[in-house]
Amino acid sequence: MKFLQEIIESRMYRRLDMIKGTDVGTIADMLFDHLIMLRLLYYIDKPVAMRYARDTMANPSFSGYRQSMPDLYNFITFVINQRQFADKLFNDWDITIPELRLKRMLRSIADGDLDEMDNNALLMLMQRRLKGLSGDQVWARRLVQDWIPKYANRQDRKNLITRLLQAVRRPISTDLYMQLMKSARLSTKSPIK
Numbered sequence: 001m002k003f004l005q006e007i008i009e010s011r012m013y014r015r016l017d018m019i020k021g022t023d024v025g026t027i028a029d030m031l032f033d034h035l036i037m038l039r040l041l042y043y044i045d046k047p048v049a050m051r052y053a054r055d056t057m058a059n060p061s062f063s064g065y066r067q068s069m070p071d072l073y074n075f076i077t078f079v080i081n082q083r084q085f086a087d088k089l090f091n092d093w094d095i096t097i098p099e100l101r102l103k104r105m106l107r108s109i110a111d112g113d114l115d116e117m118d119n120n121a122l123l124m125l126m127q128r129r130l131k132g133l134s135g136d137q138v139w140a141r142r143l144v145q146d147w148i149p150k151y152a153n154r155q156d157r158k159n160l161i162t163r164l165l166q167a168v169r170r171p172i173s174t175d176l177y178m179q180l181m182k183s184a185r186l187s188t189k190s191p192i193k
Helices: 001-011 026-043 045-057 071-080 099-110 116-129 135-145 154-167 175-188
Strands: none
Touching: 026 045, 026 071, 026 116, 026 135, 026 154, 026 175, 045 071, 045 099, 045 175, 071 099, 071 175, 099 116, 099 135, 099 175, 135 154, 154 175
């Protein structure tokens, strides 16, 4: 029961009315950060990343907000269905995401068979479409593309994970960020703040 309570408390948007006044660009940026975090989680704790991707793809139509779904699911839903949430969001019709490619990438992670080249192409495509990304977000995308877990020593790995967590820590209250922090602590065997 405590686990379920922790998951619900770590949701970014626990109720639909919490998105009121948010702009789609901000949500798209968080979506980009979460795709980077999911890929990093895949490298440091593959079973957890697979479960998160499976949970996200439990309703692959992304047809509407669901409190019970992971934050990544709701971010995708808000961006894809801007018109449905036009009364709550500040829309930006220029922001689109490659929905089919995104679904393919989530399915590959859920199956435990990440196609790194396809994921790299998806992140690059999203970077080009999302004009307001920060330098830290672009840096994090590059770093996660070059991640080679079997060659990184423990200290290098700890430093890279810490820097990535710092780069994508906005917002800190999402379920994936909290899971990544937990897995990173276990992976590096030292506290990460």
